Amino acid sequence: MSISVTKRSEDYAKWYTDVVLKAEMAEYGPVKGTMIIRPYGYAIWERIRDIADNFFKETGHVNAYFPMFIPESYMKREAEHVEGFAPECAIVTIGGGKPLEEPLYIRPTSETIIWASYKKWIRSYRDLPILINQWANIVRWEMRTRLFLRTTEFLWQEGHTAHATAAEAEEEAMRILEIYRQISEDYLAMPVLVGRKTESQKFAGAVHTYAIEAMMGDKKALQAGTSHYLGQNFAKAFDVTFLNKSNQLEYVYATSWGVSTRLIGGLIMAHGDDKGLILPPRVAPYQVVIVPIWKSDAEKSQINELVSKLTAGLKSEQIRFHYDHREQETPGWKFNQYEMKGVPIRLEVGPKDVAKNQVVLVRRDPTNDESAGRKQFIPADNAPAIIKNMLEEIQTNLFQRAHDFRDKNTLNAENYDQFKELIEAGSFIRVFWAGNGADEARIQEETKATIRVIPFEQKEKGTCFYTGKPADQIVIFARAY
């Protein structure tokens, strides 16, 4: 294990991989494109999972679990869906040593198997809505993989809801999108653009796809979560009807939505620096790490005494902490290690601190007042309260910095030449747009940039930068992960 990571400015992709490996978040699995999520990385996922799960429960959703094997015939029911997913599916053809009568798809997403159940569950408008979420792993056979960002197997949650009206389903899709925005911005401190995807970018089988889109440290875009209004597409494919209040048979309206372990990749790239990870306090496995410094046994017991007072205070403030009293590592080694792991606040407790009843505090996040990485001395008795506030400050600071970075790197283009220049410099580009799918494909071909999102907030009208036609919407173009 070398002692540092590749600099972000030297090779961003390498930096990213170095951080994932050296912060002990994940490592490569034996099969190409697979990933072993190590305890530290998994702890972050657990934070995200708990936060999301709470939001879902608060809005009336329940969890369930559907099988990972999907009969081939199910996959093929919805034409657009199978066309979109078939190329990236893994399929089981042998079971118990014998060829199977019907091949089994390993779920790339669970719409089909879930809607086969919904058909059995839904008779009347009184059975609606159904608001189910599942936490699961899924498999998509990607050609090009990267730890957390795109792996062959990944963890996610997928919500699948059934509604009596289009309006209600649309509302649901939007409600979830707003939850995703909050998770991303309020917890991961990762600012996102909220809006709709273009036809070419939408989910296979959806009527429309909504998404949150974030900017990474290299100014590329990351789709961080999607919420789909599926209309009656899956209800028709699986013949799921209900009797409405006027006793008429009608197809059910649907949504589906998901966020995945990709969020962890986003987290890394939104905040990390050349020393490694920087975690927002709200998702950090531990928000505070305490490193003792001692020489003699006498010092050791004094320090332990101070630390136990300290940790009692942290507990009562509900601050997650880790006391690293291992003696085989030196304090300096630990400092670097926890900076790599992005722990928001480090406390040092040594003999000098015992004498003054104080602790040394160092925060991980970059700050404008140059306190970043600088040691502050705080009274031990007030430490929990001070830390409590500082964690909030760190959370806000990280969001603000990421937000400023994105704004600074979001530029307008009036025409295609200007667009090409700006995209080379790497940034989000706001443009008036009146083009079609073919125009979008051509632009992608020529510049590698795609329409990331059509923001909901639309005020102005103008002239399309590409076609020159009058345009009533602004879209965001960028190169994406």
Add this chain to the structure above:
RNA sequence: CGGGGCGUAGCGCAGCCCGGUUAGCGCGCUUGGUUCGGGACCAAGAGGCCGGAGGUUCAAAUCCUCUCGCCCCGACCA
């Protein structure tokens, strides 16, 4: 699937062009001691059929052929 790289100790690498007896280095690991406020030091150890198969040769980590795997860059995608 196209282009590039890499497989030698747990990890990172050297050795390979120019074949030659016991295959090296750094980190990590073990034991003992000294250390500990920014990646400690000393001493003694453990650890490898050089990715796999075949060939050339008196002799192969090294040369040739085939093969497997992984990583990176491009076309598909959360």
